[in-house]
Amino acid sequence: MTFARGLISRNENITIFHIDNSKQVFSSIDRFQGYDKSSTSPVENIVITFNVLLGLSNVEKPQPYKILINITSKIAAKHKAKSNNSTRLLYRLFKGQIITIQIEHIDSIVAKNMLLTVDSWISEIELNKKNKFIVLLQSKSHWFPIFTSIAMFLISAYTCYYLIEVINLDFTVNVNNLKYLVSTIGIIGMFYFSGGILGKFLENSIDRIDELSYIHLNNGDKKF
Numbered sequence: 001m002t003f004a005r006g007l008i009s010r011n012e013n014i015t016i017f018h019i020d021n022s023k024q025v026f027s028s029i030d031r032f033q034g035y036d037k038s039s040t041s042p043v044e045n046i047v048i049t050f051n052v053l054l055g056l057s058n059v060e061k062p063q064p065y066k067i068l069i070n071i072t073s074k075i076a077a078k079h080k081a082k083s084n085n086s087t088r089l090l091y092r093l094f095k096g097q098i099i100t101i102q103i104e105h106i107d108s109i110v111a112k113n114m115l116l117t118v119d120s121w122i123s124e125i126e127l128n129k130k131n132k133f134i135v136l137l138q139s140k141s142h143w144f145p146i147f148t149s150i151a152m153f154l155i156s157a158y159t160c161y162y163l164i165e166v167i168n169l170d171f172t173v174n175v176n177n178l179k180y181l182v183s184t185i186g187i188i189g190m191f192y193f194s195g196g197i198l199g200k201f202l203e204n205s206i207d208r209i210d211e212l213s214y215i216h217l218n219n220g221d222k223k224f
Helices: 074-083 088-093 108-124 132-165 175-207 219-223
Strands: 004-018 021-026 043-056 063-072 099-104
Touching: 043 074, 063 108, 099 108, 132 175
Parallel strands: none
Antiparallel strands: 004 021, 004 043, 043 063, 063 099
């Protein structure tokens, strides 16, 4: 097992990105305390970088470690995506993790201890939990287009079959029966296609339901 003799040096860098594509950079946590909270441009994400130099008990030369923490506001990201007329694929990218952590390390045990420390901080952040029924629907939402297509196909096929009995069509070859057959195939196909569109709409609607996630640093964030 590897043990650290102690922290030799450290520095941090905090970058605040706003949805108007502006950013502010702070070279220390103390300087970050002077952030202008009166800004009206909401924060899209915060990138915090820690560079530390550690002395390890079994290594003569100090080892550098870099910890990068990226905190994203889902509300701001979604608003920016809509403003830029982004596609749903881009919106899905914004539905990723709220907080991501990267550690450039030399000793994996030391890096794991760093990660546990950051995780303990993240676990204290208040989160709104999704409804369990919504979570279940989202896990199965990719089946909606298939289900609705098959359902519409069966409904239209049964309806056409029922009409055959109602109007008492026979199956002798004549022009009227051929027209009805062609129309029936067209109607069933149209309903099957429409079912796929309906299912895709339902899938998108369910997938858009998300936790409330935002960063509150300035007045713009408060309005969001």
